[in-house]
Amino acid sequence: MSLLRQGSPAAGAAPRGQSVSDPDVPAASRHARPQTRWRLSARTRHRGMGLLLVTPFTLLFLAFLVAPLGYAFWLSLRTSTLVGGDHFSWFANYKQTFTDPHFLSGVRRVIVFGVVQIPLMIALALLGALIIDAATSRLAKVFRMTLFMPYAVPAVIGALMWGFLYSPTFGPVNSISQALGLGSADLLGHGLMLTSLGNIVTWQWTGYNMIVLYAALQGLPREIYEAARIDGASQLQTALRIKVPMISSALVLTLMFAIIGTLQFFTEPRVLEPTASSVITPDYTPNLYAYNLAFQYSEFNYSAAISFSLGAVVFIGSYLFLFLTRRRSGLK
Amino acid sequence: MTTAAATAVTRPASGRRPKAAKGRVTVNVVMVAMILYFLLPFWWLLVASTKGNDALFSTAALWFHSPGSFFDNLKQLFTYNDGEYLRWLGNTAVYAGVSGIGATAVATLAGYAFAKYRFRGRNLLFSSLLGAIMVPATALAIPTYLLLSKVALTNTMWAVILPSLLNPFGVYLMRVYVQESLPDELLEAARVDGAGELRTLRSVALPTLKPALVTVLLFSMVGTWNNFFLPLVMLNNDKLFPLTVGLQSWYQGALIQSGANALFTLVIAGSLVAILPLIVAFLLLQRYWRGGLTVGSLK
Numbered sequence: 001m002s003l004l005r006q007g008s009p010a011a012g013a014a015p016r017g018q019s020v021s022d023p024d025v026p027a028a029s030r031h032a033r034p035q036t037r038w039r040l041s042a043r044t045r046h047r048g049m050g051l052l053l054v055t056p057f058t059l060l061f062l063a064f065l066v067a068p069l070g071y072a073f074w075l076s077l078r079t080s081t082l083v084g085g086d087h088f089s090w091f092a093n094y095k096q097t098f099t100d101p102h103f104l105s106g107v108r109r110v111i112v113f114g115v116v117q118i119p120l121m122i123a124l125a126l127l128g129a130l131i132i133d134a135a136t137s138r139l140a141k142v143f144r145m146t147l148f149m150p151y152a153v154p155a156v157i158g159a160l161m162w163g164f165l166y167s168p169t170f171g172p173v174n175s176i177s178q179a180l181g182l183g184s185a186d187l188l189g190h191g192l193m194l195t196s197l198g199n200i201v202t203w204q205w206t207g208y209n210m211i212v213l214y215a216a217l218q219g220l221p222r223e224i225y226e227a228a229r230i231d232g233a234s235q236l237q238t239a240l241r242i243k244v245p246m247i248s249s250a251l252v253l254t255l256m257f258a259i260i261g262t263l264q265f266f267t268e269p270r271v272l273e274p275t276a277s278s279v280i281t282p283d284y285t286p287n288l289y290a291y292n293l294a295f296q297y298s299e300f301n302y303s304a305a306i307s308f309s310l311g312a313v314v315f316i317g318s319y320l321f322l323f324l325t326r327r328r329s330g331l332k
Numbered sequence: 333m334t335t336a337a338a339t340a341v342t343r344p345a346s347g348r349r350p351k352a353a354k355g356r357v358t359v360n361v362v363m364v365a366m367i368l369y370f371l372l373p374f375w376w377l378l379v380a381s382t383k384g385n386d387a388l389f390s391t392a393a394l395w396f397h398s399p400g401s402f403f404d405n406l407k408q409l410f411t412y413n414d415g416e417y418l419r420w421l422g423n424t425a426v427y428a429g430v431s432g433i434g435a436t437a438v439a440t441l442a443g444y445a446f447a448k449y450r451f452r453g454r455n456l457l458f459s460s461l462l463g464a465i466m467v468p469a470t471a472l473a474i475p476t477y478l479l480l481s482k483v484a485l486t487n488t489m490w491a492v493i494l495p496s497l498l499n500p501f502g503v504y505l506m507r508v509y510v511q512e513s514l515p516d517e518l519l520e521a522a523r524v525d526g527a528g529e530l531r532t533l534r535s536v537a538l539p540t541l542k543p544a545l546v547t548v549l550l551f552s553m554v555g556t557w558n559n560f561f562l563p564l565v566m567l568n569n570d571k572l573f574p575l576t577v578g579l580q581s582w583y584q585g586a587l588i589q590s591g592a593n594a595l596f597t598l599v600i601a602g603s604l605v606a607i608l609p610l611i612v613a614f615l616l617l618q619r620y621w622r623g624g625l626t627v628g629s630l631k
Contacts, residue, residue, distance in 0.1 A: 047449070047450060047451050049445075054454075056438045056441060056442070057441070057498075061460070061464065061500075063494075064472070065467065065472065068472055068475035068478070068479045072474070075475075075478060135363075140363065143366065146367045147366065147367075149370065149611060152610035154558035154606065156577075156579060156580050157576070157603045157607055161373040161376065161377055165376055165393075169389070170389050171393065175392075207370070260468055266560075266561055267560045270560075270564075270580075274588070287471075287561075291561075295565070304478065308471070310468070311467055311472070314471065315468075319466065
């Protein structure tokens with residue numbers, strides 16, 4: 001009842017008369033029972049309204065998702081050469097994609113990268129989330145904000161800053177490692193580049209994931225902790241046996257977004273490319289490869305095939321991941 | 333850091349006072365260590381922005397040298413090459429502002445429609461939307477470029493703004509939020525009182541949805557502000573660059589001329605100025621976006 005009252009001042013000033021006398025109301029609600037009559041009639045009567053409200057989105061969806069994908073697919077089925085001209089070549093580009101050592105090495109690289117970096121980052125984010133969920137000190141507040149701050153930094157600037165910090169000549173990371181007697185490490189060399197990139201991504205995204213997990217923790221009913229405490233569970237046991245399993249759907253979500261992000265890895269290697277051009281080759285990640293094919297070598301058809309394959313791999317991969325974890329995580 | 337984190341987790345806490353206190357100390361040590369790590373680049377950026385080009389390469393990287401240079405750097409930043417940095421800053425604000433507001437408006441209307449109306453194609457459209465969340469943005473950028481170049485829209489501001497208006501996750505978030513916080517009874521009450529559909533949306537729904545609006549707005553603005561791949565692909569003309577692409581081109585230029593050029597100090601000062609607005613926005617709007625993330629993570 002209070003809800004009705006709350007709604008009325010705004011509605012009271014509205015023009016009246018168009019609702020009940022609307023001609024299609026009786027027809028639409030003919031089969032409805034009397035008490036649900038209003039609800040059904042409103043829903044049906046405003047069919048057109050829903051369609052209208054969703055139209056801007058539908059248009060954008062068609063123009064900037066369906067159309068580009070369709071066009072890229074069409075392009076990817078064609079081959080354009082100076083000699084042969086532009087012709088239909090069916091799946092030749094895809095055949096080339098999945099046998100192309102440049103593409104495959106890039107895929108392998110991002111998978112290796114993801115297998116190490118994602119679990120580390122999510123573990124760190126989970127640790128942080130459990131800490132700020134349990135601690136209410138001022139330090140915990142500072143901690144929460146500090147970890148989230150890198151999310152507000154453009155990936156380009158994050159990579160730039162770390163690029164400076166990694167610099168073998170004047171970067172402090174190297175000075176620190178020397179001061180600690182660990183010797184100088186070539187952070188932008190062949191051996192450590194992937195680790196260095198992983199550090200940038202971890203720095204950038206841990207806080208965001210932590211906040212998502214923290215938000216999920218905050219949504220749990222507090223009585224359970226009380227029950228666990230009475231049963232003699234320590235804080236650590238409560239965290240590991242109760243909190244973590246209960247936020248598994250949020251964990252699955254963060255994992256999935258991390259996987260999607262990793263497969264399209266681009267910005268960080270692209271920014272560090274000029275500092276280490278011998279390490280970060282044009283095919284370093286699949287996305288970098290697609291970009292360079294299109295804009296350095298003007299191989300648009302082949303680039304479209306790679307973009308499309310990459311998109312398909314990510315799409316199928318994330319659906320599969322959601323499907324496989326569905327039962328375990330209880331994600332609806 | 334990782335070892336410290338590991339001890340915090342593996343130590344069996346039996347609930348006795350001394351051990352609990354010990355646990356608290358460990359947790360605090362972990363927090364301080366992580367804070368230092370996450371602050372390191374910010375600290376470095378702040379320190380480096382107060383150095384001239386010579387001092388940048390010759391003095392300790394993590395401590396101040398000649399703080400007065402800060403203002404020289406800023407002055408240089410805003411005047412270099414006819415003040416192109418200011419233009420990039422302006423471009424970025426336009427891209428982020430227009431696509432942020434546009435994307436939020438589109439997402440609100442669509443999310444509201446999905447939550448509160450039945451219409452033809454609703455289920456099909458919503459499931460394709462869920463699929464669209466998983467289509468990687470960068471896999472779309474090159475195809476979109478190819479398509480837009482057919483209609484001569486590349487290398488214009490529209491090339492950055494229009495694709496950024498599509499925000500399937502924003503629509504999803506809005507739908508969930510509308511379902512949770514806007515009971516049917518409230519809308520029906522407005523209808524009984526004679527309010528039209530648009531009026532119900534404006535006067536009854538929108539005020540209730542304010543936290544979600546701020547969240548979607550903030551996240552789509554930040555998404556565009558920080559976007560690199562799309563403008564990089566779409567734009568050739570450096571007059572249209574956003575900050576990310578501009579700073580990257582400066583950085584590349586500085587590396588090619590290997591430090592003899594004052595561009596390094598410009599890159600640093602430019603980075604500092606570019607991240608300040610976002611950090612301030614996030615700090616001020618904490619209350620809102622944290623609420624928004626809860627919705628996103630629970631569903």
